[in-house]
Amino acid sequence: TAAALDVVGGVEMDVLPITANVIKSGFSFQGGLSVPEIPAQGEADTGVLFQPAVPGSRVFALTTHQHHLGTRMQVWYASDTSDLSTPIADSHSWNDPPLELYDPPLDFPADSSKGFAYECHWKNPTSQPVYGGLGANDEMCFFWSYFYPAGG
Numbered sequence: 001t002a003a004a005l006d007v008v009g010g011v012e013m014d015v016l017p018i019t020a021n022v023i024k025s026g027f028s029f030q031g032g033l034s035v036p037e038i039p040a041q042g043e044a045d046t047g048v049l050f051q052p053a054v055p056g057s058r059v060f061a062l063t064t065h066q067h068h069l070g071t072r073m074q075v076w077y078a079s080d081t082s083d084l085s086t087p088i089a090d091s092h093s094w095n096d097p098p099l100e101l102y103d104p105p106l107d108f109p110a111d112s113s114k115g116f117a118y119e120c121h122w123k124n125p126t127s128q129p130v131y132g133g134l135g136a137n138d139e140m141c142f143f144w145s146y147f148y149p150a151g152g
Contacts, residue, residue, distance in 0.1 A: 023148045025146060025149070026151070027144055027147070028054055028144070030144075031049075031140070032132070033138075035120070035122075035131060035140065036132075038069060038122045038123075039124065039129050040127050041127070043124070044122050044124075045119060045120060049081065050117050050118075053116060058108070058148055059102060061101050062089055062099075062100045062145045063097050063099045064089055064143045065097065066140055067136070067138065069122040070094035071094075072091065073119070074087065074089065074118065075116055075117070076118070077116070080113070080117070083117060088106065118141070
């Protein structure tokens with residue numbers, strides 16, 4: 001909407017003592033806007049894509065991200081698009097995807113080709129085709145991975 005909205009937010013923080021030993025973590029937003037045309041009254045998917053992980057990192061959590069036509073997003077711990085033996089996320093909810101937690105974390109050694117294979121699916125019940133983009137009515141295929149140690 002172009003109209004002004006009243007929005008309220010809240011934050012809750014847990015703090016550590018200054019003497020606590022911590023490892024700084026980071027997050028990576030990976031994927032793309034190169035969504036295939038989702039035809040009117042039709043379905044589409046990306047096919048399996050591959051994204052390298054941050055070299056030397058350990059991923060302790062991951063969540064998927066699609067917009068309102070998303071019906072499924074899968075992610076695998078993989079070496080390439082044909083390595084689908086280790087599923088790590090399978091979300092069927094675009095608006096409330098689960099936060100997947102990994103204990104032990106997923107290991108991505110600096111000398112490894114390991115990363116993430118992923119695939120998105122959409123169903124378009126509207127009378128217009130839909131494309132990838134940044135608008136509220138566009139679609140996306142992304143995931144967040146939370147990792148340590150942070151760097152760079």
